[in-house]
Amino acid sequence: MIIDLKTYGLTPDFERAAAGKPHAKLGRVVNQQRNLYRVLTATGELKAQLSGKFRHVATTQTEFPTVGDWVLLTALTSDRAQIQQVLPRRSVLARGSVHQAGQGQLIAANLDTVFICTSLNEEFNVRRLERYLTLAWESRATPVIVLTKMDLCRDLATKMAALETVSVGVETIICSVKEPASLAPLHQYTTPGRTVAFIGSSGVGKSTLINALLGRTELVTRTIRADDDKGRHTTTARQLLQLPTGGLVIDTPGMRELQLYAGNLDQTFGDVAQLATRCRFNDCSHQTEPGCAVRAAVERGELDPQRVVSYQKLQREMSYQDLNARQLEQAKIERMFGGKRAMQQVVRRAKKRR
Structure with missing residues (x-):
């Protein structure tokens, strides 16, 4: 089986980054469950774990692969491999670790658009949207606010007025899966080869929206509790899926608590x-x-x-507030490139192309 990785978001920059390692396989992480990864390569999907060298060299969790990353692998068997390297990221979405103060936890990488979802019921919260926007702007992807379950909203004008100041410079899409025509604005962001991620609290309708875009029930969904409008957590693993439009979507677990690791x-x-x-x-x-x-x-x-x-x-x-300028820059380099050495390699390749 031969797979055209360009349909999975492969760009010339990633091809050039992998060119220096001709004996390694290039692939994109499409699923992550703890330390186990599924990686799509030009010859099919491989189950992968980190190599011993990778584990030894990595100093922070943000250097480890996440869904959406392009990686270089060494094949062990016909369906198993070891991840040797994460290629420099175009964008990366990261939150603060719930269990380790000051540490980052990756959500997804190499995104074009981040859909920030919130439902138009009692869950609607402008302050929470500010928090998600701060996270999304830092990722280097384009944030879009998606207001779901408009069929349940009785005071749309009031909520849109409250959102007005927060959403400056950000497109807002109002939709409901019960009204398919309202989903049309989402399609402009899911063109072939482009990657989007849905983020938001549990129960706001992310998985339901993705199922609607897929045209099939791929992800488990649950309704919100009628007594308090609170959602139940459904997605437990991150995964990348291809849409009928040719775009790629990453579903992420709902966040009951969003700690900022860095933000704009x-x-x-x-x-x-x-x-x-x-x-x-x-x-x-x-x-x-x-x-x-x-x-x-x-x-x-x-x-x-x-x-x-x-x-x-x-x-x-924000965990960066106590860092000096040099420490802040180093932390951002590690998150985007995986370290200063990797960044220097990118700069050298860019200079050669001039």
């Missing part, structure tokens, strides 16, 4: 960041300092005070 606060809170440039002090905390433009905007009624509180909370929470 300036993009998510552009209004606050712009006002902050007018503060008297560069390191203004927007609390008690004189000449604070952010507080002044709140007092004039031009800025929602809850938005400032959310901004400050996320700023304190």
Whole structure:
């Protein structure tokens, strides 16, 4: 069986990155369950584990493969292999580890679009959307807000008004699987070779949406509890699936608790960041300092005070806040490229192509 990996998102950059290792197989991680991976190669799917050298060299969890990664493998048998290397990522979605403070946990890699899902029932929460947007902007993929279950919403205008400030610069799609025509805007992001991921809390309808896009029931779904509008966790493993449109979709487990590992606060809170440039002090905390433009905007009624509180909370929470500039840059290099050496190789290849 021969598989055209370009239909699974292979780009010239990944081909060039793999060219230096002609004896290794190139593949994309399509499924992950703990330390076991399924990797799609040009000659079929392989079950893979990390090589001993990989485990020894890796220093952080963010260097390990995740669904969507392009990797180099050494075949052991006809259907088993060892992962030797993760190729530099175009984008990566990472959250803070629930169990290890200050550590990152990868969600998906090499995405073009991140669909941030929330349902238009009692689960709707603007502050939670700010948190997801902060995570998505940092990934380098394009965030899109997807409001699901519009058939259950009785106050759409009120919720859209609450979302207005948060969603600046981000497309918002309102849909319901009970109204297939409402799903049409999603298709523009699922063209051949492009990869999208659905993220959001448990029970907001991610798996149901993906099933609708697939045109079949691939993923297990459960209805929300009628008594409290809370969702039950259904997806337990990350996987990459090909859509009838030719695009690729990654389903991710619902997140009951979203800890930030890193995030782009300036993009998510552009209004606050712009006002902050007018503060008297560069390191203004927007609390008690004189000449604070952010507080002044709140007092004039031009800025929602809850938005400032959310901004400050996320700023304190992000694990990078205590790192100096050099440590911050090193942490980002490790997350995107797998280390400084890998980044230098990418730079050298780019210079040769000039």
